[in-house]
Amino acid sequence: MVEKLIFLFFDVVMCAGLLWLAWRMLTTTDLFMAVVLFISFGLLMSLAWIRLNAPDVALAEASLGSGVTGALFLATLGRMQPLPAFHDFFSQKTNGVVVLLSLMITMTLSWILFSVPDGLDGLRTEALSSLPDSGVSSPVTAVLLNFRGYDTLLELVVLLTAAIGVWALGNELPTPESKPPQFLFIAVRMLIPLIFIVASYLLWIGSSKPGGAFQGGAVLAAAGILWLLAGLKLNRLCKLLYWRILLVIGPIIFSCMALIFLISNKSLLTYPAKSVGSWILLIEAGAFVSITITLIALFMGGKPNNL
Amino acid sequence: MNSIFFTITGVCLIGLGFSAIFKDIHNLHRILALNIFGSGIFLLLVSLAYRGPDKIADPVPHALVLTGIVVAVASTALALTLMVRLTRSTSDINKEEQK
Structure with a gap:
């Protein structure tokens, strides 16, 4: 019971952390900081994959999604010096249509997800039962x-x-x-x-x-x-x-x-x-x-x- | 079920990423937003494949997400290279105008 509660707390903190990192990454005016936040976001994502029983995805996220992509972003920043001035997240008015579309996507996705009946097994049974033939x-x-x-x-x-x-x-x-x-x-x-x-x-x-x-x-x-x-x-x-x-x-x-x-x-x-x-x-x-x-x-x- | 938090986080990341892609901010921020959008979709797929702590999860969404991560890296790399070339050519034009 206690173990369950600890894991529940861990999951909630991790999800909040992911959202916070994503928000900071997009709103910060310092591009270098945004890239460093992106790398930490990737590492936190790989922890999330482990919690979701997806170790293959976790390995790929840590090496590709966070590691190689992070290196690509850092190299790009180095090649763009000196940086010209740019608009940050808050100085630009958000287009109403975009907000509407984004809300619509979020709402539709939530509606679909909550209308999925429980107990569906997807392709899991098929995949696992043909595993011995796959080599x-x-x-x-x-x-x-x-x-x-x-x-x-x-x-x-x-x-x-x-x-x-x-x-x-x-x-x-x-x-x-x-x-x-x-x-x-x-x-x-x-x-x-x-x-x-x-x-x-x-x-x-x-x-x-x-x-x-x-x-x-x-x-x-x-x-x-x-x-x-x-x-x-x-x-x-x-x-x-x-x-x-x-x-x-x-x-x-x-x-x-x-x-x-x-x-x-x-x-x-x-x-x-x-x-x-x-x-x-x-x-x-x-x-x-x-x-x-x-x-x-x-x-x-x-x-x-x-x- | 614990995976519900991850599903909700995935949906929020999709919304956040989508709304930032179309803003007039620095292109690097927009490429980051694209990656956040992608991560949201991956989180959604993998949290739907989750079947409890002791059971093997559905491997099909996992394989799809693995493919997706690789494609995201490839497209990010191409987008970043395009952005660097664009920045360099516009700064060259600005220099020539100043002369």
Whole structure:
């Protein structure tokens, strides 16, 4: 009973905290503060995912939603210095139509949510009962790569499209001229092997426990971002041609699999029953490489120079 | 059921994010608002998938939200790059006008 009350209190405080952070983020006049609040918002969100029994989502939120996105926002702020003057939240009149629309959306959503009858199970029973045939034992990975493989294939294409879009806008943007502190070099040397192990572990464990290609790829991309922040050059890592190959290898492996299975099994992304686990691992490995490289490319904000 | 708080928070975040996207504020704030809007939708989906503390939740909304987070990162990155290019080109124009 006491335990229940403590958890109830925790949930209420967390929800209030989320709303407060979101409100402060939008109304503050200091953009740097807004970005820092966004990162804390992401971390609080990952706690909320844990409370909602969604550890896969929590890992993705902490690494991608808060980590990589936060780094992207900070890099953008650095590239926009000095900031021109801008309107803040309160100096602008809110348009009545927008308020009306926003209220309508909120009301309609609440009405729909409260009219959902209790005791519905969604697709949970179906998903869990076909889990033994999916080749993996983690339900979320089974849905991502087997039951709803289309989503993941198109998601990889979306990532690739974003990278192409960023490259099409021009060359890599120079970050502000400042000498990176010495400890970053030491941190890079010590952290990159560790990050590599964690990322590979997340990829491997994805078939049975929370984790997978997206979380692992985001963690490995953090290593690349650290490398760039330490002022090290990427041509020490690879040439532009290899870079391009690595960007597309995930979507290509996935689409080739889809085509092969379409010809042999007469339906898209239906894996052969015996070797399904290994196919999923192969697709995940390809996706892992492409996600890592795509996220690093997105961080650079343009096509890399001097490769 | 505890997940009701998260559902309500999700709905509020959607409303807050939506009303800020269309305001004439700094583009960085608008991109943040877009992310808040997205987080609200994710919170809604995952709280509907919740089946109690001891039961496995519905994995289908979880997979959808995972996909959604990745797409949100990709679109945020593209939007941020566009914003930087826009700021740079307008500040170049302003400099030339001053000359």
